[in-house]
Amino acid sequence: MGRITVDNLSKAYKQYPTRWSRLAEWTLPFRGARHKLKWVLQDINFEVAPGEAVGLIGINGAGKSTLLKLITGTTQPSTGAVRMTGRVAALLELGMGFHADFSGRQNVYMAGQLLGMSVEEIRALMPDIEAFAEIGDYIDQPVRVYSSGMQMRLAFSVATARRPDILIVDEALSVGDAYFQHKSFERIRQFRKAGTTLLLVSHDKQAIQSVCDRAILLDGGRLARQGAPEQIMDYYNALIAERENDTVRLAAVAGKVQTISGTGEASVANIVLLDAAGNTVEVVDVGSAVTLKITVAVKETIPRMVLGYMIKDRLGQPMYGTNTHLKDMALDDVGAGQQVVYQFHFPMNLGPGSYSIATAIVSTDTHLVNNYEWRDLALVFTVMNMRRPHFEGSAWLDPTIEIQRT
Structure with missing residues (x-):
């Protein structure tokens, strides 16, 4: 079984003001250092247990790729150490070191021996590698004629030709088409069931939340936060929107951590789910009529106010979302001190399970322009199947069936 232990890991690169400073330091070492240290990673500590799947996220430049290179040994740390047990397969960069002038088949032999x-x-x-990659006759053509997607297909096929104890995957899968991404993640899930330890770097929220047990957020070369994938992805999205850590707030709601961000000109004062009789409910029957009632308190005058909501499943994957901008019902010139009550009426055509609602008060159709408030886990509720025939899935899409026999 594979285990990854990262202990006080740091990495710094030397920065010289000019190329002559580098030469002077080499030739005149007794004159002292001519460089400054640029720390790209500092004091990283975490452990990935055998069979666990951990997602690694962070904005570009946060240090994700450097951390993976340190873990796999392609770069040496300035301080600290990494310990791994078991057979490791890593897909860090597109092509995995393929030689452009060699054929795909020849590169498979070279890459396989490196593994x-x-x-x-x-x-x-x-035969299995060729079948999974699905690049046809290109397997015997030089890699230089491959598209980036073809290189990724072949590289992933080689790296996962046999089940490793530890699988490390960087952003390489993002260049593939939707079909191969689905196929690749299905293989990753199969490896997980068989006990493979997974370290996955991705900006794909659904990939992190559906595959991983835990997520780690890197910010500015430091381990900023780790925890449940939904919680960490919510915090990460808030950081992207705000770019200022002090505008992101955390609160405990229904046993989960609620992430709140925004400039604060308006805020959700109350949010409830009502049944057809107008009673507040936390448990809803599949297909029943409900009303989502959201009360917004306006603290400062807002030229244009849009309210949106997103229903997410227990893994944080979006089920449905909309806003008043998309419905052509945005409000103009909302004054300070006002309260605005929104009521959204719809049938609860979701499958049985636990769901949450995220709210956004913005000025357009996105929270990246004017984010007055973004609130994850604003409301948590449960859907139960009390009256419908048994069905599978996350949506109630009951069909009318016609059958003809001839």
Whole structure:
């Protein structure tokens, strides 16, 4: 079983004011250092237990790729250490070191041996590698004629030709088409069920939340936060919107951590789910009529106010979302001190399960322009199937069926 232990890991690069400073430091070492240290990672500590899946997220430049290079040994740390047990397969960069002038088949043999496979083992696995990559006759063409998607297909096929104890995947999968991404994540899920430890770097919220047990957020070269994937992704999205850590607030709601961000000109004062009789409910029957009632308190005058909501499942994946901008019902010139009550009426055509609602008070159709308030886990509720025939899935899409026999 694979285990990853990262202990006080830091990485710094030397920065010289000019190229002559570098030369002077080499030739005249007794004159002292001519460089400054640029720390790209500092004091990183975490452990990935055997069989656990951990997502690594952060904005560009946060240090994700450097951390993976340190973990896989392609870069040496300035301080600290990494310990791993078991067979490791890593897909860090597109092409995984493929030689452009060699054919795909030749590169498979080279890459496979770098992963610790023998020539005989690669030869035995070659039919499976070709079948999974699905690049056809291009397997015998030079890699230089491959598209980025074809390179990714072949690289992933080689890296996962046999189940590793530890699988490390960087953003390489993002260049693939939707079909191959689905196929790749299905293989990752199969490996997970068999006990493979997974470290995944991705900006894909659904990938992190559906595959990973835990998420780690890097910010400015430091480990900013770690926890449940939904909680960390909510915090990460708030950081992207705000770019200012002190505008992001956390609060405990229904046993989960609620993330609140925004400039504060308006705020959700109350949010409830009502049944057809107007009673507040926390448990809703599949297909029943409900009303989402949201009361917004306006603290400062807002030229244009838009309210949106998003229903998410227990993993934080979006089920449905809309806003008053998309419905052509935005409000202009909302004065300070006003309260605005919104009521959204709809049938609860969701499958049984636990759901949450996120709210956004903005000026357009996105919270990246004027984010007055973004509130994750504003409301948590449960859907139960009390009257409908049993069905599977996250949506109630009951069909009318016609059958003809001839």
